[in-house]
Amino acid sequence: MTAISLLLVIAGSCIGSFLNVVVWRLPRKESVVWPGSHCPNCGHAVRWHDNIPVLGWILLAGRCRDCGWSIPYRYPLVEVLTAGLWWSSLQATGFGSGTPTLLNLISGVVLVSLLIPLTLIDLDHLWLPESLCRAGVVTGLLASGLAAIAQVSGGPELLFARCLGACAALLILEGVSHLGERILGQPALGLGDAKLAALGGAWLGLTGIGMALALAILGGAVIGMTARVLGHLGPREPFPFGPFIATGIWLVWLQGADWWWERWLQLIGA
Numbered sequence: 001m002t003a004i005s006l007l008l009v010i011a012g013s014c015i016g017s018f019l020n021v022v023v024w025r026l027p028r029k030e031s032v033v034w035p036g037s038h039c040p041n042c043g044h045a046v047r048w049h050d051n052i053p054v055l056g057w058i059l060l061a062g063r064c065r066d067c068g069w070s071i072p073y074r075y076p077l078v079e080v081l082t083a084g085l086w087w088s089s090l091q092a093t094g095f096g097s098g099t100p101t102l103l104n105l106i107s108g109v110v111l112v113s114l115l116i117p118l119t120l121i122d123l124d125h126l127w128l129p130e131s132l133c134r135a136g137v138v139t140g141l142l143a144s145g146l147a148a149i150a151q152v153s154g155g156p157e158l159l160f161a162r163c164l165g166a167c168a169a170l171l172i173l174e175g176v177s178h179l180g181e182r183i184l185g186q187p188a189l190g191l192g193d194a195k196l197a198a199l200g201g202a203w204l205g206l207t208g209i210g211m212a213l214a215l216a217i218l219g220g221a222v223i224g225m226t227a228r229v230l231g232h233l234g235p236r237e238p239f240p241f242g243p244f245i246a247t248g249i250w251l252v253w254l255q256g257a258d259w260w261w262e263r264w265l266q267l268i269g270a
Helices: 003-028 055-059 074-091 101-125 130-150 155-184 191-229 242-255 257-268
Strands: none
Touching (some): 003 074, 003 101, 055 074, 074 242, 101 130, 101 191, 101 242, 130 155, 130 191, 155 191, 191 242, 191 257
């Protein structure tokens, strides 16, 4: 493993530890900064050596040192997942080959660090925090602006495509949600899904977010139908779509919309 890969894995696991805090506290309207890490059961502060990503959980045998509360497996899994996704940013297409590698890398770790808590919070609470979506749109347009400056050829078009993608994704998904409410009597999508799609548009542009949403719809349909057949999902039961949108966004960031379109054409034999 190269030095940069090792650095990404270590830093990613540390950020994953912080994202666990965000996922727990943000829905409860608590500060994600203060107080420091503490046991949700007894309130004791977590000692620094117990807060080492993954290793701390293993050494504690998954239990709080003070009260014995069982620390969920998800904590180290999120740390490992974040480390892996940070590392995968090294292979990402990002803004394209004309963009400096470092900018693509930094942009990738910022994007995935926003997508992870949005995914987990939606799974837990069927809620996509507007603050995180808004931060994603702002950072996406900022990163796109830097990429546009770096790309001497085609730079302004890149930034315009990102602005257009964010606006179009927001308006189209909000329109689908309102249309579903008129036809079905309930929104087809949550408004948070539209804001998450706008985040994706700011990072991927119009073509990119279109492909990301196509992947999300395909994945959501397969998982949803499977859950319905197995009896885990009832008629009109709320279903978190945000994780599928987030996954689609990251897959397109990794490989690009054209790559996924070519895979689709190969699949259907075109």
